[in-house]
Amino acid sequence: MESVARSRPWCPPGSAFAGFRFPAEVIVLAVRWYLRYGLSYRDVEELLAERGIEVDHVTVYRWVQRFTPLLADAARFSRHAPGDRWFVDETYVKVNGVWRYVYRAVDQYGQIIDVLVSTRRDAAAARRFLTRALRMLKVIPSEVVTDAAPVYRAVLDELVPAAWHHVEQYANNPIEADHGQLKRRLRPMRDCRLIEPHRW
Known part of the structure; x- marks a missing residue:
């Protein structure tokens, strides 16, 4: 008889919940709702209240800060290996009440390669962002798609000279669309709060 494997929702180890009043399933559900959908902490509070x-909402905030890294680690097992076609761009968002440039890259699968928050939009910031992404992933892209900002050409020639630097109009739509998702996610939060000094 053929057995059918059933996938179960992932839950962090029980020890991660020591001292918490609510069951692990409730906490994980609340954090997943917050991370997956464009919800505020008060929205999650309301959805939970509808379920008794x-x-x-402050408790939901604390859960998100505590358990997001665990959920992110678990999600890595279902990710593709990092792709070799990168879409790189920067956008402008409020971080801790101050406007900052956010450098971001996604691969051809839509996976986030890396993120860097910077006070400046210049060659030094682009170099720092790409250097760290290359060092962390240990993947050399064969193609990097950017907008026509001149700083990228010099930085890419320096760091990944063998990669094709693609700047054709509309080629960078995947990262532009990803920026849109980020900003929609930040809108109900009113603002972004950094958990770590350099990476989200």
């Missing part, structure tokens, strides 16, 4: 679970 009374949780303050």
Whole structure:
């Protein structure tokens, strides 16, 4: 008889929940809702209340800060290996109440390669961003798609001279669309709060 494997929702180890009043399933569900959909902490509080679970939005915030890294680590097992076609761009968002440039890259699968928050939009920031992405992933892209900003050409010639630098109009739409998702995600939050000094 052929057995059918059933996928179960992932849950962090029980020890991660020591001292928490609510069951692990409730906490993970709340964090997943917050991360997956364009919800505020108060939205999650309301959704839980509709299900008979009374949780303050500040508690939801604390859960998100505590368990997001665990969920991110678990999600890596279902990711593609990092692709060799990168889409690189920067956007402008509020971080801790101050406008900052956010350098971002995604691969051909839509996976986030890396993120860097910078006070400046210049060659030094682009070099720092790409250097770290290359060092962390240990993947050399065969193609890097950017907008026509001149700083990228010099930085890419320096760091990945063998990669094709593609700047054709509309070629960078994947990262532009990803920026849109980021900004929609930040809108209900009113602002972005950095958890770590350099990476989200």
